[in-house]
Amino acid sequence: MRKNLIGTLAVSAALMAAGFVHAQEIKSIKIGTAAAKTGPGAGGAGVTHWPNVKLWVAQVNKGGGILLKSAGNKRVPVELIEYDDRSSNDDAVKAIERLATQDKADFIIAPWGTGANLATAPVFAKYGYPQIAVTSVTDKGPELAKRWPNSFWLLGGGQHMAGSLVDLLKKMNAEGKIGKKVAMVHVADGYGLDMVAGARPALKAAGFDVVYDKSYPLGTQDLSPIVNEIKGLGPDAFIAFSYPPDTFGFTEQSKIAGFNPKVFYVGVGGAFPVYRNKFTAATIEGVMGTGGWDVASPKIQDYIKAHKEANNGGEPDAWASSVQYAALEMLQQAIERVGSLDRAAVTKELGSGEFDTVIGKLKLKGNVRENPWAVGQWQGGSFYGLAPTNLPGAHAPVLKPAWK
Amino acid sequence: MIFPMQRREVIAVVASTAALALLAGLPLADDGFWLALAISIASYVAMATAWALFSGPTNYVSLATAAFFGSGAYVVSALAETAPWPVVLVAAALVGALLALATGLATLRLSGVYFVIFSFGLAELIRQLVTYYQTQVTGSVGRYIFVTISASEIYWQLLGLCAIALFTGWAIQRSRLGFALRVIGDDETVAAHSGIDTARVKVLLFCISGALIALVGAVMAPRFTYIEPQIAYNPMVSFQVVIMALLGGSKRLWGPLVGVIPFVLLHEWIAGRFPNHTHLLLGMVFLLVVYFVPQGVSGWLEKAWRRIRGESA
Incomplete structure (x- = not known):
């Protein structure tokens, strides 16, 4: 009996020691x-990955x-x-x-x-x-x-994101806010091609009148001919599937040319805080871009605050x-x-x-996130998610006011 | 071979065959990080040796490596799912050679800095052409390469390419072509006056070099899974190959080999220890190398070898 007790004690002590050692093993x-x-x-990793x-x-x-x-x-x-x-x-x-x-x-x-x-x-x-x-x-x-x-x-x-954009336009058209004329331009690179491949059939199916549909090479510096030509066509909606430098370029040129369609949509970079900081919140009021989040939610607000604190005041992008x-x-x-x-x-x-x-x-469904944000809009200096319109926190779109 | 081999050469052939057999066994020991590192080294040895085949004897610094490498990778993306692998490789080599032929005919009459600038522009030109074709015709820039070729198989193919590049270099050196090249490298005017068709010799060499580099691109492509022009035609490849070959010394056939190995190991070591200051430290190391080993690693090794022999004799 005693022998048994000692044996049990020894075994449990050994087990405890093993457990203890094991627990100690994982220091980090x-x-x-x-x-x-x-x-x-x-540049891109410095915005979304490292911070x-x-x-x-x-x-x-x-x-x-x-x-x-x-x-x-x-x-x-x-x-x-x-x-x-x-x-x-x-x-x-x-x-x-x-x-x-x-x-x-x-x-x-x-x-x-x-x-x-x-x-x-x-x-x-x-x-x-x-x-x-x-x-x-x-x-x-x-x-x-x-x-x-x-x-x-x-x-x-691209399929989903361009599809969501077209759904949003369709809704605005049905509400009588915009007409059917759409001008679309895309950068001849991965993102632009994927997006336009999704947008073309969706626009056609929705019965939009696409008055302009052309590409421009990656790294194009002078976008004024494109903006001027499109301005002459008088579209209700302007869609640019652009990269950051061209996103800035289209905004700048459209402001200079006084091209002010009811819907002004730019691609990558439109949701970056630096975009707002460069042009001021008043100028980009009503500009739509690729991305989006439920910016009013307390969680996102806390996240923005923490992100700024951890990254010397650097704001996260809204995509x-x-x-x-x-x-x-x-x-x-x-x-x-x-x-x-x-x-x-x-x-x-x-x-x-x-x-x-x-x-x-x-x-996740099938390892993929279904229905991510696709379109957002600058309203009062914050980038609000607009589409897909059925997402919680989706804002109603506003028509773009004149450039300031 | 036309000439009987000297005893030294027999020893070199036996030794390098043994070394190759030994290296081929590496995937059996480790198929993780060390194999990945060995793939890097083998791909750069093959490219730097192929680069030096042309640029070493002629003194024409070519920055077109990325053009050949990228084209080889694109051949794989176009053919890999329909054609058998050997056919894909032959096609890649042909594309590399044809690209070198077309550009060589147009430009090898240029010399010095003009050729350097042109060769650099070539990679950019090809990249834009591929992009244009893809945007206008296929409607998508990225291409997925879903072929099942393991890392070990990539490594063995690269070892084979290294062997082919070194053997080709050796064969050229002891042929009439090699002699003509050396004359061109020393003085092109003298070469032309001695009846050497300098343009033809240069174009031929450029084609061999281009085909080999395109093959490296083709072999490496399955490792990327996805390529787009920016990935395939990465200008860093061109610069690194030149730096490695010059570090080793481009006047000796084995020069690039002894340049690539320390370069890749050093790069990897610095990148692992100081991920935020890699380029700064690497730059400082280069400055030291240029200052203390101006004739390249191969020159330094030869000098050291002579000193040892001189002392012992």
Whole structure:
């Protein structure tokens, strides 16, 4: 009996010691990330990727870390391992391999950009890491998710975004706010082509009269001939699927030419705070752009405040920034629900669970975020989400007033 | 071969074959980060050696590497899902050679800085042409490459290309073509007066070099999964190849090899340790290298070798 007791004590002491040692083992959760810090992608990654990663790590660690049941139900701080992929996809692949096999990261944040996400997807799949891709606009989300079941695609594609824009125009037309004449221009590059491919059939189906539909090469400096020609056609709606430099250019030229259609829509960059800061809130009143969020929600307001504090006053953009942050929140919640660093279980939870994030309740379907924001509008210096019109917090559009 | 091989050459062939066999076993040891690093090194060794085949003896600094590399990658995106892989590779090599032929005929009469500028413009020109074709005809810039070729298979193909590039260089050196090239490199006017058709020799070399670089692009393409002109025609590739080849020394066939390996390892080491200051530190290292090893790694190694032999003899 006594012998038995001692034996039991010894066994339980050993078990406790093992548990103790195990709990002590996890001093930090290693989160890896590789995105552009230099090269052509550095500007974009510097807006949507790095500031949000930085903010998230700071926020999580301020709260003590990520709660892990496997670590004795304690909060474990996050340790960030970061690399520069130099805007090269070969380097991105190398960096993810390095994070997975050399640094033995517990989780890896998806890289910035469509190309880098697709190039590294096989590596994420090979080592069984979940890949929550945000900054890659692709219509192939469902197909990619089938190919790599550990990948998640959060920003939507051109089909959906252009379709939402046309739905909004249709609604405004039905309400008698605008006529049927649309002028459309797009940059001859990935984003412009995807968007126009979605917009053309949707405009046709909705019975719009497209009076102008042309492209311009990437990097076109002088946009005044396009603006002047379109002004002469007198459209009700002007749609430019443009990149940031051209978004600024179209705005500038239209103001100079006094081209003031009822709907003035610009592409990437229209939702950037720097766009408002350059032209002033009064000038861009009523301008629509790609992106959107429920800016009035307390969560987004808190997020904007925290983002500014963590990034020397830098404001997040109103399109991908909050989604990137939400992706990181998803990861944290999935890890906490699973209660350990079991990547397969976390991946499963990401695909099936519902998450409470800055952009609201988020539940993926077939690893893709359904119905993301597509169109927003500057109203009183803030960028409000307009379409899809059935999203919570969607604002009603206003007709563009004269340029100020 | 036309000439009997010297004893030194036999040793070199046996040694490099053994080294190649040893390197080919790498994926068995590690198929993660080290294999990824080896792929980087092998692709740059193949490109820098191919670059030096032309630019070394002729002293024509070409910045057109990205044009060939990107075109090879695009051939894969166009054919990989319909044609068998060897056919794709042959097509890529042909496209590279034809591109070199067309541009070579037009431009190799240029010399010095004019050629450098033109070759740089070529990559940009091709990129714009591909973009124009895609926007006007196919209606989409990005292309997905869904072929199942593993990292190990890419690595083996790249090793094969390295071997082909080195062997081609060796064969050229001991042929009439190689002799003609050396004369052109020393003095083009003298070469022309001695009856060498300088333009033809240069174009031929440019074609061989272009075909090899296009092949590297084709082999690397499945690794990208998705390409668009900005990714395929990345000008950094052109610059890095020149820097690596010059670091190694372009006058020796094995010069680029000893330039690429330390360059990639150093780049990787700095990038891993100092992710926010990579380019700053790399730039400083270059300054030191240019100052202390002006004749390239191969020149430095040869000097060291001579000193050792001189002392022991």
